[in-house]
Amino acid sequence: MSQDAPSLDELLLTVRQFVDEIAPQLAGRDRYHALCASFLVEIARREIAGGGDDSEERAMLGHYLGPTEPGANGLAALAQAIRGGRLDDRFDELLKDLTDHVVRQVRVTRPDVLDAMHREGGSQG
């Protein structure tokens, strides 16, 4: 269903701009929480812009766990497999793949903290 303007992203941007506008007028705890609120809205905007594509995550989980039931918590299953030592001989491969997984998360949460090798357009580490 289509909606009238503003778009979803514009709505979130409006909220963030308002919070940014009032934050300097606040003090102490309220100011800190306003800055956090602005940060959270920006995460939401990036997450929505990403479109919720989890194909890379599903491919990674399938690579280590094989086919899984729809709705299964694949990350929990992967965590259990690692803890049980069943993937010890694939440590280096996992280190790289889990780095890529976390990089995808950080691109949504705080892309500015990524190392140059993981910025958009950079080579994968």
Place this chain on the structure above:
Amino acid sequence: MSQKEQKSSSAAALGATITEGLRAAVVRRFGTEAGIDNVVFTTVGGSNLTVLFDLIDGAARRRLVFRQETIVPENSPFLDPSRQFRVLQLLHPEGLPVPEPIFEFDADDSLARAYVVAFVDGESLPRRLLDAPNFAPARQRFCAQAGEFLGRLHALDPAPAEFLADFPDSIDPIAATMGRIDRWGVSLPALELAVRWLERNRPSNAPRRLLHGDFRTGNMLMDEQGIRAVLDYECAHLGAPMEDLGWLCLRSFRFGHVDKPVGGFGPREPFYAAYAAASGKAVDPEEVRWWEIFGFIRWAHHNVMQMYGHVTGARRSTAFAACGRNIALIEYELLMTLQGHYT
């Protein structure tokens, strides 16, 4: 009454209850002529209430700090206030820069889970300490002072701190940390991979010493000359000395100064040298690195705790919500450190 008015009215009632409880506790200990004045409620600390006040005892007036644990998180990783107070009672007579413990609340007081220490003036905000021009001399001294503090702490006989022996982090810090993450119902493959690495690369048995447990930028008061008091004993436990060194050097606690591994203040060499001089024990940099890998797991665990408090509704706030998303940032630093990209 509006919601805002109700909130401020209940805050005022709480303030009056605390002030009265504090006054009664002071009279119990210092006599009916004693009193309190200049009471200031601060907002520092997520699950602790901190109140500054003057103790008036005859002609003498002394600034003190009341600290009360107000929220005990489910599955808490923190020491109870009574044992925190006992740690301070061990450290202060040794001449270490810690707040002087004054008294602990007991069953005959109206307030519980609380103690009083001497006020120490100083700055604790990392950004100011690391960036403000007036703290430049303190920054110069920090690495040596931090090394000396930990060296002296770890040189103490651990026997009087045996009351910490049954704290889970004294028994096995990895099991304690991962056990809490499990109980919060969170699965993080990157942390599991790091645990496998830790298990395969575990250092040989280290001597067991009293550790601060949370010695990092933000948990100490400083002036322009350097460290005035080391605070926050909620995580004190017995363990391998290098754990405290690794925690201070954790990349997550460098506040933008990633090229200065010792808390964002400076290089490792003067820190390790001062530690060795004060403790009589050389630092093994590889063992410190092992504890830094563990430190990321532990810091992720703190953020899981805050996220859990938020999503379960126990302690909702924008900051605790952000902690949930902060976990991925910590995992990223952990994996980059494991691969040797970050040092």
